[in-house]
Amino acid sequence: MPSEKYPDSGRRRFVKGVVGSAGLAGVGTAGTAAVNSLVSSTGVGGGAVTYYGIENTDGPAPRAMPQIPVELDDDGYLKGKWTGFEEVEAKDGGTKRIANAEEIAGVDYSPRWFQYCGIQGVAGLQPDYDGDNYFRYAGGGRAYDWQPSDGRVNVEDFADYETWTNGVGKDGLGKGAFTTWRSQNVDTTIPVQIIRSTRIEAAANGDGEAADWLAESTAEGFMAVLNKxxxxxxxxxxxxxQGVKFDAENGVYCPCHQSSYDPFSIVKRSYTALPRPGD
Ligand code: FES
Incomplete structure (x- = not known):
């Protein structure tokens, strides 16, 4: 279903350097000075961050899981947005590399959205990572029966997304895949849940702040979520x-301690990102 809001609206702009950017103003109590002192002692690029993600609706999880904004290339392959790094002067006279942020629908998107649960230290989040930004299938384990075990994600693989079912929950709610991102030829991976759904298309065409964000961060009903x-x-x-007996069969369910997330409820949240290991 074509979207009126998906075409590039021109509302994006790049903000060089997260630390000290206007995006931090008013987020929690951490001012620029506090963030600088926090990151310089233990690593690079942590601190207060505001992000969009899928809402935590049940269980002990404290907050939403962050989205990764996506785009489709001309051949229909799906990739995640990556903002890159910038070298800046450090307090000790040397340099350090901090993440750039891109303003998307009023929030500063950057790798800091993903700096928790050890992801801050994985190869794909470091400035010297040598790979592309395409999502690749991750087979085995709890992956979906339908999906390939490797290779890039293409829109054609999801052609049946309006009717797809795995026999769990409602039919036609959307089609999922387990993938990785920025995880080529490295030991540490970034796990990503992909969902393509007509509900995401409809939400992106709605009104309000979250709809504006979705219009910019999803493509043809595709959404990506950091799966941590x-x-x-x-x-x-x-x-x-595993979510059936906890009424979570239509959402995103974590089997460890029964937390549930609603992939069709997009919320804006803040947290304190952990610093990356120093350069
Ligand atoms: S609910 Fe505890 S790790 Fe997910």
Missing amino acids: CTHYCCTPKFKSP
């Missing part, structure tokens, strides 16, 4: 058989 539970870092799943 904000409780103790397990791997949740959309339409998980």
